[in-house]
Amino acid sequence: MSTTDTGIWTTIREAPVAVKALLVGVFVNKLGWFLQVFLVLFLTSSQGFTDVQAGTALGVYGGGSVIGLIIGGSLSDRLGPRNAVMISMFGMAGFVLAIAYVPSYAAVLVMVGLAGAVGQFYRPASAALLTELTPENRQVMIFAVYRLAMNLGTTAAPLIGAALLAISWDLLFIGEAIAALAYAAVAVVALPRRKTAEVAEASTGSEPSAAPEAVKGGYGAVLKDGRYVLFLLCMFINAAIYMQYLATLPLHMKAEGLSTWWFSAVVALNGFIVITCELLVTKVVQHWEARLVAMTGFVLLGGGLAFYALPGGVAIFVIGTLIWTLAEIIGGPTMFAYPGKAAPKPLLGRYVGAAHAMFGLGSALGPFIGVWIWNTAGTAVWLWCGIAGAVGVVLAHFGMKRVDVEEPVVDTTPATEPLPSESA
Structure with a gap:
């Protein structure tokens, strides 16, 4: 194979x-x-x-x-x-x-x-x-x-x-x-x-990824990984500003006198592009450095949402949606694959769980924050989304370490003893 x-x-x-x-x-x-x-x-x-x-x-x-x-x-x-x-x-x-x-x-x-x-x-x-x-x-x-x-x-x-x-x-x-x-x-x-982790490493002939003392402590060990904490903040910001298309966008479009049909249309446009294009885009960006992918995603996400602050009616909403949808299909797979690349094997589940939890927390709090800013400052909410996207760029730069993707090394020498998975 x-x-x-x-x-x-x-x-x-x-x-x-x-x-x-x-x-x-x-x-x-x-x-x-x-x-x-x-x-x-x-x-x-x-x-x-x-x-x-x-x-x-x-x-x-x-x-x-x-x-x-x-x-x-x-x-x-x-x-x-x-x-x-x-x-x-x-x-x-x-x-x-x-x-x-x-x-x-x-x-x-x-x-x-x-x-x-x-x-x-x-x-x-x-x-x-x-x-x-x-x-x-x-x-x-x-x-x-x-x-x-x-x-x-x-x-x-x-x-x-x-x-x-x-x-x-x-x-x-x-x-x-x-x-x-x-x-x-x-x-x-x-x-x-x-x-x-031990079975996976034995099957590829690689060395253990972390010393035992480096992986003790459960989620405490996750939080001691300072760079990964910055990545977790990336996940929170990503989700919080992404959710504005469901929370604040319909309020803005209604205030512009546009019918619910137009809001449904831009949401459907996002879904159609994600389903039809994400795999094709991933075929290209999977070879980029994860940090570069995330930073590009934040530029497009923050920029696309900030674009909504411009005057211009329906065209602004359509173009802005296309921009941040491109962010989703470029950055989404890499952002959710990265925790597995950054985690010590014995803490893989916790690293992944922490990332998903921060994304979920951002998804839960983002709508409240966005609607509050909308009620307070109107269309300036989109400029704040742009600023949050810029913060995400900085956090991704410093928080996502370079992960070199290497081809699997398969040990072709005959095994003298069965692997743990074979002796069970």
Whole structure:
């Protein structure tokens, strides 16, 4: 098997069975991604709760998701990615079903928070396993494929959910539980019981990546990595300003007298370009230094959002969206592949979990910050996004170390003793 070709189809075709299973599993799981989309509508229309109560529940879900990403990283390191995925999906199925039947608002909040937390355990585990099982020179591409699977499932989910709730709300929750159980089944059947750093290093003939004393302390060890902390701030800023297209952009377009149709059109434009073009762009930028990719992404993201501050009507919104969408397809796969390249192997799950958690925290706080600035300063919010993008450029420059991508070194000498994975 050749590992020098980093093209799209070769990367997918030659990926291990477990990697292909992860791609299928996350796609199926995202097809059932109904809870966050329809939670407010369910609580207000079906259960009779107020708008404030429904919004609070959605906030609890978001907070639980951030906590779940942190816990998921630790579970992946301690129990292995396969077990973390199984715990996540079996737990998610149970908590989602419980939301439809619990008797009180307080109980709803508890179930929603648990569903948000447990339902995110799988993400650091899946990303860690993709990193461990994919040659380093193909990791950016495989993360682009992973993002495509997530985006396709997420795009289709609202349509499927609308069809299910037209029949009954119960069917909507059952559908999400079934999707979670399908991913759990994939984990049971296709994911390796444990892929440890030592096994990975033995199979490639490489030396251990970190001394034992350098990887003790859990998330404390992550926070002691000063450069990586700067990268985590990059993830927060990236998410916080990226979310303005959902939080502040519709308010701005409405204030300009544009209909909801125009907002839907620019959002659809973003989704179409990401789904159709990200893999092709990744084929080129995967060979760039990760730091350069991230810095380019921040320039385009901050610049595209700052472009909205210009006068010009619909054309400004379309051009600005094209600019920051280019940032997404250039920077997205590299930003999410980088934690696996920067992490000591025994802390891989925690490094990945910390990055996902900071992105989730930025996604949760970004809309509040953006709307507050909009209400206070109007279109100056877009200039602040541009400044935040510039800060991201600086943080990426100093926080993302150079990672040289080398071809895997395969030991071709006969093994005198079986590897740990073979003797299990």
